[in-house]
Amino acid sequence: MDIPQAGTSWVDAFRRRHGRAPRVLHIGNIANNAYKIAKALNLGGLDCDVICHSYYHIMACPEWEEADGDFRFRDQFHPDWHEARLGDYERPRWFVQGELETCIAYLLARRRRDTALGEKLWKVLQHENRTRRFGPGGLLALLPQVLAPRTVRLRRRVKALFHDRKAAQRAARRIEAAIGTETRLRRALARLAAGVAAAAITAFQALLPFRAARAAYDAADSELQDQKARWARRFQESFPLRRDQLGEDEVTDFLRTSKLWAGLLQEYDIVQAYATDPIIPMLNGSHPYVAFEHGTLRVFSLEDNTTSRLTALAYNRADHVFITNGDCRDYAERIGVTRYSGIPHPVETPQALGVRGDPGSLRRRYGVSSLFLCPLRHDWAIKGTDRYIRALPLIKARLGPDFKLLATNWGADLASSRSLAEELGVMDRIDWIDPLPRHALLRMVGSVDIVFDQIALPVFGATAPEAIGAGTPVIMSYDSALTEWFIPEPAPILCAWTPDEIAAQVAVALDGSWRKEYEARARLWFERWHSIQAVAAEHLKVYSRLCPAG
Template sequence: MRIVRLANFVTPVSGGLRTTLDELGAGYLAAGHEPVLVVPGESAGDERTRAGRRITVPGPLVPGMGGYRVITGRRRLRRLLDALEPDRLEVSDRTTLRWTGSWARAAGVPSAMVSHESLAGLLRLYRLPARTLADRLNRASAEAFDTVICTTAWAAAEFQRLAVPNLVRVPLGVDLRSFTPGNFDDGLRAGLARPGELLLVHCGRLSPEKRPDRSILALAELRRRGVPAVLAVAGTGPLLGSLRARAAGLPVRFLGHLADRDALAKLLATADVAFAPGPVETFGLAALEALASGTPVVVSRDSALPEVIGPAGAAVDDDPGAYADAVMSLLGRERRESARARAEHYTWPAAVRGFLRAHRLIDTSASPR
C-alpha cells in the first residue's frame, strides 16, 4: 500500500517530528508498504531515503519561526496527490493542511490526521482564546479525516471532550539501540564540566513553546544555592540570542543543533539530569531519548510528559525552585536504572504497528482507542 504522508514545519534541524516521520517511514517500508513523505523546502526535490521516498515542495518561510516552512500552494499539492494515487493519506498538520482531508474523501482514500501538538496549549501560550477556538478547529479536523491519531492520553483529551468518535491513541517509540547508558563519555564530560560538578542538559528547539528559559532559570537557582552545576543546551531556534543574554554569567554551554545522532546519544548518557520544560509537549521524544540513555528527566507538570516518564523523573510546576529541588531528588544510580527501564516500554516497532492498525492495514482487533 502506498502511504502518502504530508507534514509542515519540518527542517533539517527540527527534532521530534523529523525523527518520528523517519522512524515511522522506515517501519512502513520494512512492513512492505510504500511510504512517500511530502514536506516543504527551499526548492523542489525528490529522493530515496531509509524512510522511503521524500518529495520536497517549495514553500515559504514562516516569519519568526527560525527556518520553518509551509506548503501553501494548494493547486500544486492537489496535482501531486492526484499523481501519487495514495492508498492511505497521513497528515501531520491540523491547520494549513486540513483541506487535504476533503481531497482524500473525494478521492476515496482513507485518511488520518496525526496530532503532534496541543492546539489549546499553543493558543494559551500566545494568549489567544484557547478553549473556544481550539474546540472549533479540533472538531473541524476530526470531521475532515477518517481517523485522528494522538500519542498520549493528554494529547487526546482535547478531542475526547468533543466526543470525537474516530480517535485512536498510539504511543511513539525510542531507538533503544542508539540511546543507551553505555554511551557515557568521560572525555565529553571533562570538556563540559569540572570534577564534582553536576552536568545538566536541555535538548530541543529553542522556541517559545519549548520554554528553554526554564532550564536556565533552574541552573541559576541551583548555583544560588551553592550547588556546582553546569548546563549544556543542544538545539537552535529563534530564541538563541535572548537565551545567550539570559545566561550571561552562568556556566551554560550552547552546543547548537547536534545533527550526529551519536553525539546526541553521548551527551544524553553523560548528563546527570535532563530538562524537558515545555508545557505543551504531547509526547516529548527528547525526554524519552534521555530516559533510554539512563538519564532521569525533570518535566513540566502541565504537559503530557508526566504520563510518559512515569516514576523515572519528576514533574514540577513552573518555578525555578521546584526544578532545582527535582534535580537534587533525581541523583543516584537507581534513578538511572529506573530511567532506562521506563524507556523500554516504548519501541518504534510497536509504534509502527499501532499506526498501521490506525490505517486499517493490519488487524484492528487490538487497536487501542
C-alpha cells in the same frame, strides 16, 4: 524490527490478496516524525513513501536522524547538505523532499516504474533540497571569474532553469559559450552545463501536467465555485455552533493546490498526513486517510483563521486520528473527533542505534563533576526555557560552581536567555552549543547527568523518552493524568514547574543510590510503553481496520 503477530498477519494477507505490500503515503515531516514512522513500517513489510514538500529545516531531513557528524549550517531552514560530511550515507528514494510539483512528479514516476524519468527528477530534487552540489547554483559558484560581469544577469536567468524550458536552453548555451572548450576543466564544465539544462528540460516537461491541471481548474470556474460552496456548507454542518464559519473564498487557494495531488493519492491504499496536511486528502476526497497530530491541535483547531478551520474539519472527517500529546485529546473531542487513539512519539534508544555515551570524557572536556543538557529551543512561553536559567543560582547555592549547563543556540528568545544569564551572574555556568543531530544528541544524552526538558506544557514529546530510554534522568513539567488514557504507567520523570523545584529535583537526580534504581526502572518503562515497535504496532492495528486485506 520485530512486529507483533497481528500486524504481520495483516501484511501477509494483503500481499496474498493483491500481490504486493500495502502502500502508504505520508505527507509532511515536521521533526522527522513521518520519516521515522515510514522507516519502521517499511522494515515491517509495508511500502511507504514520504513527501516533504517545500520544507527543508534541518530537523525535517533524514540526514539529521541517520548520519553521524557535527553539522554546522549557515541556514538551518535550508541547509546545504552537500557541504556536510555524511560518509557513505544517501537518502532513501522513498523519502522525497523538494518543491511540491517536483515531488509529485517524482513519486508518480516511481509508482509507475518510469525509471528514466524518475532518475532525472531525483537529480532535480537533489538540487532543490541541496543534497548534491550541481545545477545552476553550484555551477555559478565554480565560475565567478569565468562568467565575470555577466554573472548577475545570468544568475537571474539560471534561477528560472527549472521552471522555463526556453530559459534553460538559453542559459546552457550562454554558459557553454562563456566557458569555451580549451581545457579539460572547461570541457567538463560545458558538459555539466548541458546536463543540467537537459535535466531542467525533462523536469519542465514532467511538470507541465501539473501546471495545466491548475490552469484548467481555474478556467473551470463553475466547478471551483461549486467546490467552495460545498466545503463551506460541510464546515457549517460539522460545526454549527462555531461563530467563525468558513467563508467560500477562504478555500480557493487550498482547492487549487489540492488538484495537483489527485493523481498521486490514487496510487496508495492509505494516506497519512501530519500536522495541518490532512487538509490535502480531505479536499481530494481520498479515503481512507489518517491524521497525525503532534501538538497541532493546540493551535490549529479552534483559532479564528482559515488554516485552523480547515484543519479542524480535516481532523473531524479523518478515518482515524493519532494523538501524540495527551492534552490534545480535549481539543480533538472539542472538534468532534471520535475515531482516535493515543500513540507515543517515534523514538529509538541510543542502544538500538549503536550510540554510546562517554560521561568521563565529557566531564573532562568541561572540567566539572556535573553536566546538565537543555536541548530545548529558547521559547519562554511554550518551552519555559528561562526557568532553567533562573534555577542556576539556586543550583549553584546547593552544589557550588562545579557544574555546567549545555544550552542550545536556538529559538526566538535566545537573546533574552543570554541577557538573563548575564543578569543573574551565571553566564560562566552555561556553554552554548548548536542544535545536535540525532546521533550526536543521543551520545550527549548518554553522557550528561540530567536532561532538562520543556517546563511549560504538562506533557512530553520525543526528548524525554529518548533520555529515559538511555537511563538519564529527566526534569520537566509533567502531569501523568493527561496521558494515562494511552500510557497507563506514569513515566519516571522528575516533575518540576518552578526554579525552586528544579533545584530540588537536581539534588535528587544526582543521588547515586536513586540513580541506580532509576536506570533499571526507566529502561523497562521505555520498552513497555514507548518503543518504536509499539508505534509501528499501533499503526498496523489501525491500518488493518481501515484497509482490510480482503
